[in-house]
Amino acid sequence: METNTKRLLHTFAALADLGQEIANTSDFAEMLRSSFHLLLGSMAIRRGAVAHYDRRADTLRIISTRGLDQAPESSFAIPRDDARELARLGTSLTLAQARERATRFMEAHAQLFASTEIELLVPLVVHERLIGIVLLGEKASGEKFTEEDFETIKALARHIAVGINSHHLLAEVKRKAEENQRLYDGLRKIYKETVHAFAAAIDIKDRYTQGHSVRVGKYSEVIAREMGWSDDEVEGITVAGYLHDIGKLIVDLSVINSPERFSAKDSKEMSRHPSAGYEILAPISHPYADIPLMARYHHERMDGNGYPDGLKGDEIPAGARIVTLADSFDAMTTDRPYRKKLPLEDVLADFRANTGTQFDPQVVCAFCRAFLKEIEGTKERRLLNLLNRNYHDVERLGPMLNQMLSDFDGGAIAASVNN
């Protein structure tokens, strides 16, 4: 086989290896070191360095060296015009050629090139932009670089340039994604704080139900989590709980704060609040699905006798069915102007009596299951902590909750909780 053919085969093998090295995106420094090794080894070049061009700082930063007795400074300045000229040329330059083309840069660093016995300067270029440079010393053979060598170096250098460029593009994309995530998190925080402020505003208007919206949000959260909803969905329903009564902002203050049960006229006024809530919430771009619908339908009933639209069963959004139960639970476990809070046995009896007609059996079961787990100590006390100030001795409710689970869920859920 002729020497030229052998040389060509060795170069092809180096190119193939280089492709594999550049695909290594997990360790940039190692990828670069190996790629540089391959370039040097393709023609047994004794020394060299590779530097990355930072266009914002107008500097070249050394990222790998090989065989240099005297290590160059870690970074050195390059005038922008010289960088542009090197990018435009995009091919290997002898030092004499480089001195003509990038005069200021070569003059400024004459000492560097003299002390390191560098013979070639190879611009690394992608899309006509300078990415970096490779500096190469003499070949182990002592022969001068040929035109064929220049072409080989150009091909290998292009691969290295693409590798460096891809790494920096990926890093930039990652940086922007992190920045976007921070902005998104910031917006979400502002949204949540706004929702809290609204919940407080709603509850302040009704002096008898202070804290109601926040508690309904938290009860809804516990139930949704027990039903296996995703974190995002749980966050959404918590917000829906906070905002479900936002329509009360347009209801006459004297009606809301009436110390007596509502008259027919007052009831009609009060029953406007779900639709009004929907009207308020619908124009807002919520980060969660169906918030306005959960507000609109939290007074619907499974049997179709609710309001405002008389929806039945599955026609009512699942989130609204959860908020309905959470809303009723808080209403029954807090004092109202026309009655005291109910004992928990009575609350559960109400749930039992109205499951399937007013309440969704699956939601009732999830509530019972969560309650039971908290009583048995297998789950964080969320419901119990919200109730604590008002109720004691909730442990005795275990059998009742078990019985409800058995009745509404064929016993399977009760068994799993007990296990």
Place this chain on the structure above:
Amino acid sequence: MQARCVGDAAIIYASDYLNKLSGERIERECKRQLESGRRALIINFRDTELVNSIGVSILVGVIDAAEQNTARLIFSDVNDHTAELFQMLGLTRHVSVVSSEDEALSLVSEARP
């Protein structure tokens, strides 16, 4: 990395494929031997079928290290294909390439004052 010492010489055995991983092991071992005062290094390529470009670059680094320490570097048991590669790339200007380890050791003995 298999290596042994005979007198002033360290004999280092290259693996079947001289690439980045195995090449860096050879480079480390050579530098360790030079630091411990050896003035002759014999790299035995009896098991080596292939040397890639990174392997070549690493061997160039070993040549540099040997020259800086005024140590003798000898390659032995190199197969024909690899010998041609070393010849073509000019490595043979800096190292002696011999057919056997014994021949390499003889070269080292002859050079001794």
